[in-house]
Every structure is written in C-alpha cells, then in structure tokens.
Amino acid sequence: MEKNSRSPYEIAIAQFDKAAAHLDLKAGIREMLRHCKRELIVHFPVKMDDGSVRIFTGYRVHHSTVRGPSKGGIRFHPDVTLDEVRALAMWMTWKCAVVGIPFGGAKGGVVCDPKQMSENELENLTRRYATEIAILMSPEGDIPAPDVNTNPRIMAWIMDTYSMHRGYSTPAVVTGKPVEIGGSLGRSEATGRGVMFTTREALKVKGIPLDGATVAVQGFGNVGAVAAYLLQDKGCKIVAVSDSQGGIYNPKGLDARDVMRFKAENRTVVGYPGTDRLTNEELLELECDVLVPCALENVITAQNAPRIKARVIAEGANGPTTPEADEILYDRGIFVVPDVLANAGGVTVSYFEWVQGLQFFFWSEREINLQLREIMVRSFNDVLRISEERKVDMRVAAYILAIRRVAEATMIRGIYP
Numbered sequence: 001m002e003k004n005s006r007s008p009y010e011i012a013i014a015q016f017d018k019a020a021a022h023l024d025l026k027a028g029i030r031e032m033l034r035h036c037k038r039e040l041i042v043h044f045p046v047k048m049d050d051g052s053v054r055i056f057t058g059y060r061v062h063h064s065t066v067r068g069p070s071k072g073g074i075r076f077h078p079d080v081t082l083d084e085v086r087a088l089a090m091w092m093t094w095k096c097a098v099v100g101i102p103f104g105g106a107k108g109g110v111v112c113d114p115k116q117m118s119e120n121e122l123e124n125l126t127r128r129y130a131t132e133i134a135i136l137m138s139p140e141g142d143i144p145a146p147d148v149n150t151n152p153r154i155m156a157w158i159m160d161t162y163s164m165h166r167g168y169s170t171p172a173v174v175t176g177k178p179v180e181i182g183g184s185l186g187r188s189e190a191t192g193r194g195v196m197f198t199t200r201e202a203l204k205v206k207g208i209p210l211d212g213a214t215v216a217v218q219g220f221g222n223v224g225a226v227a228a229y230l231l232q233d234k235g236c237k238i239v240a241v242s243d244s245q246g247g248i249y250n251p252k253g254l255d256a257r258d259v260m261r262f263k264a265e266n267r268t269v270v271g272y273p274g275t276d277r278l279t280n281e282e283l284l285e286l287e288c289d290v291l292v293p294c295a296l297e298n299v300i301t302a303q304n305a306p307r308i309k310a311r312v313i314a315e316g317a318n319g320p321t322t323p324e325a326d327e328i329l330y331d332r333g334i335f336v337v338p339d340v341l342a343n344a345g346g347v348t349v350s351y352f353e354w355v356q357g358l359q360f361f362f363w364s365e366r367e368i369n370l371q372l373r374e375i376m377v378r379s380f381n382d383v384l385r386i387s388e389e390r391k392v393d394m395r396v397a398a399y400i401l402a403i404r405r406v407a408e409a410t411m412i413r414g415i416y417p
C-alpha cells in the first residue's frame, strides 16, 4: 500500500502488528493493546482579539494506563486529527516502556495555527482547552507536556488554570514547565540531549567516528536545534538544517548556536549568511553520516528511502518513517534509531520533573543529565541486543521490548472485573 494512503494510526498499528508477531501474546491482550483506552473530543469557544468568538476542536487520548499515569504532549497544529493523536498516544506508551519509566501513553492536540494567533488568543485557547480536558488530567492520572508548537509558557498556563480550579498550586499536573514554577533543570534540552546520546551509540555500532561525522537536521525547533548544537559540541559537523520555511546547507559546517540566534531574530533559518538554500525534501537525501528528522510524521517514505545517503537516522520527530521505508532502509544497511528510543529523553526528564514536583525536592542539572544518559544508553543497548538476537531492525526490537513490558504488566494486574 502507498504510504500516503495510510493514516498515522494505521501506521502505528502496522508497526505494532509487525513486532507483536515476534511475541507469543494472548489474543485478548494483543487486541487490547491495539486500541486506545479513552478518547476525548472537545469543541470550545475562544474570544479573539477582534471581539469575535471562534470555535476550536481539541483532543486528548489515553492509549494505556497499565504501567502508570498516562503521559504525553499537546500539539497545536492546523493538521491535527483524532487519528494522528491516537497514533501519538500509542507511541508514547511504547516510548515510556522502552526506557522503563512508570507511565502509560497519552497525547493531546488542538486544531489551530498558533503562528497566526496573538499571545492573548493563544492564552485564551490554552486555558479553555486545559479546562475542557481537566476531566482527564491530574498528577495521578494524566500529565501533559510540550509537543509541536507548544512550549514552557503554554505549560505554565495549563498548570495555572488547573491550579486555579483546585484552589492550590499543582505543579505535577504538567511537565515541561518553566523552572521558576517547578520545572526541571535540563528539561528544555532533554529530548535533543537524548537524540545526541543515542546517535553517539549508533555511530559506535556503525564504526563511524563521532568527531567529524556530518549531520543534517530536519526541523530546527525544541528538539532539532538542541540535538544540532550538542552533536556539534561532540565534534560533529552540522552541514544542513531546516524549518517549515526551508533549509540551509554549508558543507563546511554551520554553527548551530549562531543559527539559533538568527532564527530567533528572523523566525526562520532561511537566509542565514554563507549558506545555500535547499528544500526539506533535498535535505533528507543529502550526503551525510547522520540524518536527524525532527519535524513531523511521514517524511521518510518508500519514495525517498532508496535515495537516502545517511548511514544513521536518529528520529527526533515522532513517526517520521513509514513501515515501507523501514524495510528499504534496513535492507540498505542504514541504522535507524526509532522515535520511541531516540526522542525518549524528553519524557524521561518529564518523569524526573514529575517526581521532583510531587516531592517538592529538586535535583541539580548535573544529576539530571547523568541519570538521563544512563537511561538512554542502557535502553539503547537493551534494544540493540534484541535487534541482534532476533535479526530485526531497531524499531521492531524497541517494540518487542515495549510490548512485552506492557503485556506483562497487564497480565500481572489482571483483567478487571
């Protein structure tokens, strides 16, 4: 089947089925894991700056709460659909299980274009959406975090809205908050830092020296920009980066931090001095050692996978590679660090933030980064071992590990009543 004809949830199910075939799961458990536990759709009004009222649609989906409260980000994007949120919620379940943190999977989204909204409109939208999903959200039950187009400021509004309704401050209801109100040190860099750790491990497996390795990063946001400068700090050469406006290329290498400064001023990386322009599609096919997709789903497909030249792909984004592309990349010997492993650093430090919030006791940034490294490296090697033993790609291996953990937890808890 052609990749674009499949929705993200169909892709998530196909990935699940492929890995589940390697496990001796009871039919009922298998069917249970293929479904999301609960799905909330909300339509809510927002007062706009011109005095008009607009109705927005939002979602919050819990895929699993077997291993703990459900955890997962909220995205604001015009293309958000229930189907996409379901896939993202399911991926969160596997991600938390792969790195062994005690959470299930959730995701939320609002269909909107935050780039066309004022700060005030965005705050109204966020607070009303938070109120609408408050029936599902709590420190014990479901803990949101940032995702595409959401950030610490938006998390602060969610925390404040929830706390106003409760009558007392409840920092642990959301992660990815500003440090000033109970956020964790290291959280803003955590996803990119995890991408850096897993890329480093993958390069070791492939026998490619980290020092001088060439890297192309698609999506220069919360994840991609941090991955770029941390890999640069380790000696990698960042040859290309992009955002929704397009990409920039310099075979001699870019200074990722300086590109960040440029982007902060110009709202895009395009036009950065001393670079050639390239499209997002061209960036994916660039001559480089490491490709780091950090934007949206379905960008590496059966169409472009045969032309990809990178030897390692580290998925900073969720769902960037289709199942058909996975097969092509595996046959071509390209080492893919799958999203549920590569970008799990974010939710791992979210877990640290949640624990700190519940205890009102805060750790140093050094402690956080050390614990993050330990979890990422251990998880990478757990997955690598399964991939070598079973002769499967790293995604199937990660799913085998995750599905086994969730299935075991389900069996131990038992089916109620």
Ligand code: GLU
Pocket (backbone or CB within 6 Å): 071, 072, 073, 074, 095, 143, 144, 145, 146, 147, 148, 175, 318, 343, 344, 346, 347, 348, 350
């Ligand atoms: N949105 C991020 C992800 O996809 C972070 C989720 C979290 O920290 O809960 O992993």
